[in-house]
Amino acid sequence: MLPAVPMALLAGLLTLPAAAQPSPEQKQANLASFEFVWTTIRDQHWDKNPGGLDWQATGAEFRPRVEQAATAEEARQILREMLGRLKQTHFAIFPAPVYQDLDAASVGDGWPGFEVQVVDGRVLVSGGSVVPLGWEVLSVEGTDLKSLVAALQQDPAIHELQLARAVAARLGGPAGATRQLAFADGSGNPQTREIQLQPPRGELSGFGNLPPQHVWFEAKKLGETGYIRFNLFLDLVRVMQSFGEAVEACAKCDGIVIDLRGNTGGIGAMAMGLAGWFVDKPGQRLGTMTLRNATLNFVINPRAGAYHGPLAILVDGSSASTAEIFAGGLQALGRARILGTPTAGAALPSVIARLPNGDGFQYAVANYVSVSGQTLEAKGVAPDAEIRLTRETLLAGQDTVLDAALAWIRSQKRQ
Amino acid sequence: MNRLIVRWLATAACAAAYVHAQALPTAESILDRFVEVTGGKAAYQQHTTEIMAGTMAIAPQGLTGRLTRYALAPDKEYSVVELGPIGKIESGVSGGIAWERSALLGPRLKSGEERAQALREAQFASPLAWRKNFPKAETSGVETVNGEECYKLLLTPAAGKPETRFYSRKSGLLLKAVATAVTPMGEITAEVEISGYQQFGGVLYPTQSRQKTGGQEMVITITDVRHNEAVPDGYFEVPAEIQALILKAAGK
Numbered sequence: 001m002l003p004a005v006p007m008a009l010l011a012g013l014l015t016l017p018a019a020a021q022p023s024p025e026q027k028q029a030n031l032a033s034f035e036f037v038w039t040t041i042r043d044q045h046w047d048k049n050p051g052g053l054d055w056q057a058t059g060a061e062f063r064p065r066v067e068q069a070a071t072a073e074e075a076r077q078i079l080r081e082m083l084g085r086l087k088q089t090h091f092a093i094f095p096a097p098v099y100q101d102l103d104a105a106s107v108g109d110g111w112p113g114f115e116v117q118v119v120d121g122r123v124l125v126s127g128g129s130v131v132p133l134g135w136e137v138l139s140v141e142g143t144d145l146k147s148l149v150a151a152l153q154q155d156p157a158i159h160e161l162q163l164a165r166a167v168a169a170r171l172g173g174p175a176g177a178t179r180q181l182a183f184a185d186g187s188g189n190p191q192t193r194e195i196q197l198q199p200p201r202g203e204l205s206g207f208g209n210l211p212p213q214h215v216w217f218e219a220k221k222l223g224e225t226g227y228i229r230f231n232l233f234l235d236l237v238r239v240m241q242s243f244g245e246a247v248e249a250c251a252k253c254d255g256i257v258i259d260l261r262g263n264t265g266g267i268g269a270m271a272m273g274l275a276g277w278f279v280d281k282p283g284q285r286l287g288t289m290t291l292r293n294a295t296l297n298f299v300i301n302p303r304a305g306a307y308h309g310p311l312a313i314l315v316d317g318s319s320a321s322t323a324e325i326f327a328g329g330l331q332a333l334g335r336a337r338i339l340g341t342p343t344a345g346a347a348l349p350s351v352i353a354r355l356p357n358g359d360g361f362q363y364a365v366a367n368y369v370s371v372s373g374q375t376l377e378a379k380g381v382a383p384d385a386e387i388r389l390t391r392e393t394l395l396a397g398q399d400t401v402l403d404a405a406l407a408w409i410r411s412q413k414r415q
Numbered sequence: 416m417n418r419l420i421v422r423w424l425a426t427a428a429c430a431a432a433y434v435h436a437q438a439l440p441t442a443e444s445i446l447d448r449f450v451e452v453t454g455g456k457a458a459y460q461q462h463t464t465e466i467m468a469g470t471m472a473i474a475p476q477g478l479t480g481r482l483t484r485y486a487l488a489p490d491k492e493y494s495v496v497e498l499g500p501i502g503k504i505e506s507g508v509s510g511g512i513a514w515e516r517s518a519l520l521g522p523r524l525k526s527g528e529e530r531a532q533a534l535r536e537a538q539f540a541s542p543l544a545w546r547k548n549f550p551k552a553e554t555s556g557v558e559t560v561n562g563e564e565c566y567k568l569l570l571t572p573a574a575g576k577p578e579t580r581f582y583s584r585k586s587g588l589l590l591k592a593v594a595t596a597v598t599p600m601g602e603i604t605a606e607v608e609i610s611g612y613q614q615f616g617g618v619l620y621p622t623q624s625r626q627k628t629g630g631q632e633m634v635i636t637i638t639d640v641r642h643n644e645a646v647p648d649g650y651f652e653v654p655a656e657i658q659a660l661i662l663k664a665a666g667k
Contacts, residue, residue, distance in 0.1 A: 273521070276521060294604075
């Protein structure tokens, strides 16, 4: 006769498989999610044999496994295994809770009046004048940012760019609303501030079906050096014109700095148009994009008033998409020096869709290779001079990346 | 037995192909018939200017715009497309110079095959000029386009990529074309379905074209075509920015 406790344990174990059987609804959601993923890649991947695979055979192999999956997590792992066969970036499954964190877009387009960067797992103030630079943002309305960052960083599919977006969404909200924020100051002492969210910078600009976004552009001179910064490659007519005017006004500058830190991209073709202000030899290109039925060369059309002096481009982990195509292409052509930290490695146009089971599914619809033959995807643009922000330099009020660019331009003048 | 069936099928197919080839009209007769069914040579020749207006839509991206094309006999053209957030895209052909100007890329001269293609398209009353535009034209078969039997023609220009066109066996009208545009971004092949023929100035024009390329679909709808109206001064002049590029290219 078996002791009572092990019997109970055994009975408990026996019930587990029954308890783990997916409900018909869960099974249906898993299968529907599989079909969504498999069909999307079949129809939209730039290669008819995605990743060199026989996609029909791949589907036939994985579909029965998803049908047999006992839990949503097991079905998710099977989908991830299938996507892993592609050996390509921008094909990922985000679990529903993570997707909700990523997708938690703030209601409203107000911003707190300061910029932040995630440095070593901490959310640090990196711009603006509302709060001193280098202060750590600990929480917003009681939501602990450090835990949020830690949770998101645990998932290898989450990149720095997505992390930055998730944090920015927590800090935003309706313009005029107030937010209780907790900080750690330069000495590590707790500080609280009630901050009224400011109206968004720039002008609202739409592009087709994309939701309208605020686009801002600034150009100024730092001594004898031109400085241009904008947040998105959108609002094409205004940004192209403003950019051209800024370059033409800087014809006699010692150099030009283009600050693409935090620029998450936009209209890909704008990279070609802007590059034309720095190149005078026709026929050059930034790279090549491959879609299912077309191959597009990102050819540069040299402008009559192109600038020929030193050009520095500042980037960080949130510089993505068109920003990477622009910076990576000019770097490969030997036309620009890149400073900062590696870019997001998100040059491919990709979409994040919600699956029937609530998970997020990210997929790319084109491939891009820079003129040097390097793929930017996942790797990003590696800076010629890698300079990372630190809390100490931020607290000292220094922008070490910009300072390095200005020093390089001065050195070019001496040469 | 199976081998016999295959052999019989192959023989039958060859015989059918032979009969079919015999039955195909020449490309010349199909292209000349198109001129006739769309109004006739005299109708085309009574015009010296053409102003065409319409709309365009790239539905998947939610982009819409307007286009206007001005043409002057024998070979001048100026077009302007205003496509929502992309802004204005102008292009023109005058005196053998083909150019384009946009907010995105600025001014540029077209050269090589792209220029040859632009010059061809700028031919006034282009259906009349097929002999000049396509030194080689042949009928290659019969295919169905949207349920209608069409003659398939392969047209080869003196410079540039061959173009495939599909003319209705019944009506003689052009229903589809597959052409490769040579652009600085590369060769882009487009499949264009043509419909909605309407008469303007005694000539039948297709008023709708559905163009599929690179996974995108663009619909162009022509709303008006006017003839023999004066075109505003300067429309066919090469812009100063383009003239500057010509001088620069010449090293002046």
